Amino acid sequence: MKLAVIGAGIAGRLLTWRLAKRGHQVTLYDKQQKGEESACSFAAAGILSPLAELEMAELDIFELGNHSMKLYPQWLKQLTTPVFYRQTGSLVTAHGSDRVELDHFYRVIQRKLGAEKASQTLVKKIAVAEKEEDLSHLGDGLYLPTEGQIDPVGLMHSVMNELEHSDCVTIHYGKRISTLSNGQIEAEGTTEAFDWVFDCRGLGAKNDLPLRAVRGELLWLQAPDVSIKHLTRLIHPRYRIYVVPRPNNLYLIGATEIESEDYSPVSVRSSLELLSAAYSVHRGFGEARIINSVVNCRPALPNNLPWVKTQSGITKINGLYRHGILLAPAVVEQAIKEFEQEVNQEIGNVQYAN
Ligand SMILES: Cc1cc2nc3c(=O)[nH]c(=O)nc-3n(C[C@H](O)[C@H](O)[C@H](O)COP(=O)(O)OP(=O)(O)OC[C@H]3O[C@@H](n4cnc5c(N)ncnc54)[C@H](O)[C@@H]3O)c2cc1C
Secondary structure, eight states: OEEEEEOOSHHHHHHHHHHHHTTOEEEEEOSSOTTOOOSGGGTOOOEEOTTGGGGTSOHHHHHHHHHHHHHHHHHHHTOSSOOOEEOOOEEEEOOGGGHHHHHHHHHHHHHHHOHHHIIIIIOEEEEGGGTOGGGGGGOEEEEETTOEEEOHHHHHHHHHHHHHTOTTEEEETTOOEEEEETTEEEETTEEEEOSEEEEOOGGGGTTTSOOEEEEEEEEEEEOTTOOOOSEEEEOOSSOOEEEEEETTTEEEEEOOOBSSOOOSOOOHHHHHHHHHHHHHHOGGGGGOEEEEEEEEEEEEOTTOOOEEEEETTEEEEEOOGGGHHHHHHHHHHHHHHHHHHHHHHHHHHHHHHO
């Protein structure tokens, strides 16, 4: 079959790769030029956190996220270029004055998961110093042993490398698709026919779907005086942050969540909030260097849930919101399943008619 994937963010890239591995001929289109990194997926911190996200999210996110956590290790083994990935658990903590917020977090997770499951296997109450000596001042916390992280930029490059070396994939950079429908796409006044079209445009699909943009800002710090090993969330009534440790004392501090389609640079206010909260976690961040600041907008639907919809000739993936890196493998697998079921049904119908 002749397939088109529109959008080379995490959804479109992983989808193209998995379709090609199943023997399909796929043409991938993106409006970005080769080497450009303006897709939202390049901005992500790479937190793979189905459980901690449950505080704000629906159980669907937890279940899809857990499925992705099973797929990631298998898929990463199939990449030629290795990608930084860890599943060493995460910490959730709060300052003494905000203990009530941490207790609330724990109760919400317990209620959504069921108390027994939450308390025995997935969420452990600990003294933070058991996992991070330098953070003993934070007192108590929660340890979520199944959570992980990945380097999204490394993943995006590594998957693209597979696509560029695949005989089943053709890539068109710098091509903005103006309209797409089942079996057809239009770019720069020319129309091309396909057996199936996959729409993975993220916010680029906002004229067709009720999408909204949620701005996120993230700072990259080089901090030789800090040695935090675990992904750490600070629960705070106003400035919630996560600290994502990467090799060589690199830390990602994020992320703001602002209802706006605004791609302008990180604001002073957000920088102050993110950095003061980081400094309150570890004084060593005071001497850190800000080596990068990242802004992008997350594609969100009104219910903040991911969306996979298949009709004859077209499958749409969107609404990955703040969990796109986490959810992409599960969502891509679901899209391929729906597409193949629909195609098999159509073939069955034709044979029956004959
Ligand atoms: C600061 C920040 C931190 C984040 N941290 C995390 C995290 O830790 N963990 C996590 O799971 N998620 C995180 N996210 C969310 C995650 O980044 C998104 O959910 C995800 O990147 C969405 O992927 P996507 O493929 O749907 O969209 P995108 O990455 O935006 O890709 C869409 C692609 O479609 C292309 N396109 C659009 N329109 C057209 C068109 N007309 N023609 C051709 N091409 C087109 C675009 O150029 C783009 O390449 C974070 C997001 C932000 C902003």
